[in-house]
Amino acid sequence: MTLRIANSLGGRKEVFETLEPGKVRMYHCGPTIKEPIHIAKFRSFLLADLLRRRLEAAGLSVTQVMNITDVGHLNEFEEDIVEIAAARTGLYAWELVEKEERIFHEDRRALRVSEASRYPKAREHIDDMIAVIADLEKMGCTYQAGGNVYFDVSRSRGFGRLAGKNVPELERQVESGRTPRHPEKRHPLDIDLWRTDALHQMHWESPWGRGFPGWHVECVAMSRRYLGESFDIHTGTWENVFPHHECEIAQAETLSGKPLARYWLHTGPVNVEGKPMSPQNKNVVTVRQLLDSGFRGEVIRAAILSAPYRSILDFGESALDGARERVNLIGGFQAHLASLTGRAAGWTDLAERDAAGWIRETDEAFRAHLDDDLGYGAALGAVAGAIEKLEPSGLGDPAQALAALARWDRVLGVL
Numbered sequence: 113m114t115l116r117i118a119n120s121l122g123g124r125k126e127v128f129e130t131l132e133p134g135k136v137r138m139y140h141c142g143p144t145i146k147e148p149i150h151i152a153k154f155r156s157f158l159l160a161d162l163l164r165r166r167l168e169a170a171g172l173s174v175t176q177v178m179n180i181t182d183v184g185h186l187n188e189f190e191e192d193i194v195e196i197a198a199a200r201t202g203l204y205a206w207e208l209v210e211k212e213e214r215i216f217h218e219d220r221r222a223l224r225v226s227e228a229s230r231y232p233k234a235r236e237h238i239d240d241m242i243a244v245i246a247d248l249e250k251m252g253c254t255y256q257a258g259g260n261v262y263f264d265v266s267r268s269r270g271f272g273r274l275a276g277k278n279v280p281e282l283e284r285q286v287e288s289g290r291t292p293r294h295p296e297k298r299h300p301l302d303i304d305l306w307r308t309d310a311l312h313q314m315h316w317e318s319p320w321g322r323g324f325p326g327w328h329v330e331c332v333a334m335s336r337r338y339l340g341e342s343f344d345i346h347t348g349t350w351e352n353v354f355p356h357h358e359c360e361i362a363q364a365e366t367l368s369g370k371p372l373a374r375y376w377l378h379t380g381p382v383n384v385e386g387k388p389m390s391p392q393n394k395n396v397v398t399v400r401q402l403l404d405s406g407f408r409g410e411v412i413r414a415a416i417l418s419a420p421y422r423s424i425l426d427f428g429e430s431a432l433d434g435a436r437e438r439v440n441l442i443g444g445f446q447a448h449l450a451s452l453t454g455r456a457a458g459w460t461d462l463a464e465r466d467a468a469g470w471i472r473e474t475d476e477a478f479r480a481h482l483d484d485d486l487g488y489g490a491a492l493g494a495v496a497g498a499i500e501k502l503e504p505s506g507l508g509d510p511a512q513a514l515a516a517l518a519r520w521d522r523v524l525g526v527l
Contacts, residue, residue, distance in 0.1 A: 136345065177335065241329050241333040
């Protein structure tokens with residue numbers, strides 16, 4: 113395998129190489145559990161799943177961690193978005209979290225997203241977060257103001273390099289209202305580590321008072337707990353680049369002096385019928401809505417992954433129709449092959465026979481597309497195109513064709 117992936121850190125395609133021979137450690141920014149998850153966020157989960165499937169198909173052992181954010185994610189008004197959502201429903205925050213996490217896993221399974229090695233929840237790792245903050249404090253990288261604890265960004269070397277922006281540019285982004293800001297901070301980019309607030313629905317004792325952790329320190333603590341100080345791959349959406357991933361890097365690399373992750377992958381924005389998907393445009397589409405409308409999970413999966421993951425995905429009827437046609441074609445071909453092998457008794461053992469030419473050609477195209485920055489849509493198209501053009505005389509051994517379909521589907525996830 114020679115997998116080339118576009119590393120957000122540096123902005124160019126790089127050949128993927130593992131830190132440890134034969135093993136891959138990956139961390140993925142998971143859902144903030146407050147409502148059914150929309151397709152833009154699920155796009156990043158499907159990217160993580162596709163990447164894992166490709167690596168495992170190449171024989172690598174993958175440890176995959178996806179966090180569950182259930183506390184500490186603040187909006188631009190300094191309010192916890194989980195608490196706000198809970199207030200609208202009349203539930204306590206932890207009741208809403210438990211309900212929505214069940215829905216998330218149901219949706220995940222429907223879209224054939226493989227189960228991660230771990231799904232650590234923020235509120236179950238408070239001790240780990242307190243330990244990270246205490247270590248940063250010992251290094252002289254924190255300060256307290258108004259009862260809260262902040263990370264001093266001036267202690268971070270290279271802040272902004274993932275986003276490809278300098279500190280003044282990121283300051284202007286903060287001032288424009290895209291990220292939370294607090295008047296007590298010495299610098300607008302300083303990072304929330306601990307908020308002292310006994311009135312917050314979920315709060316814990318700490319050396320700095322009763323309160324709750326900042327969003328960014330949560331992923332630092334959980335990734336260190338399960339993957340170590342430095343690991344292979346970190347993924348998320350384009351919106352995670354700043355502030356979340358920049359702030360993760362600042363804290364983690366200050367602590368360890370090592371790169372947090374070697375490769376960073378981010379999915380691009382989503383449009384719905386040509387318009388950016390947003391609450392303002394009233395066109396937010398959730399996976400749950402699509403499933404409830406009768407769309408099959410494998411069709412939704414193929415539609416979301418149809419465009420190169422870094423590009424804008426234009427989601428709508430056209431994307432769903434195209435995905436349905438390809439998935440139905442492959443599924444129908446599988447059923448046809450199964451009927452042929454059920455009637456056949458005289459074919460030679462698979463190991464004693466060369467694969468038919470169309471299988472070899474499709475294998476080569478399939479791998480080439482996937483190894484060029486995970487070109488799922490092109491790989492799926494290579495399989496569907498080969499089936500469309502296949503003449504009965506060129507089929508070869510149906511059992512071998514079935515085995516090839518199964519091999520391709522270990523990555524595609526549509527059968």
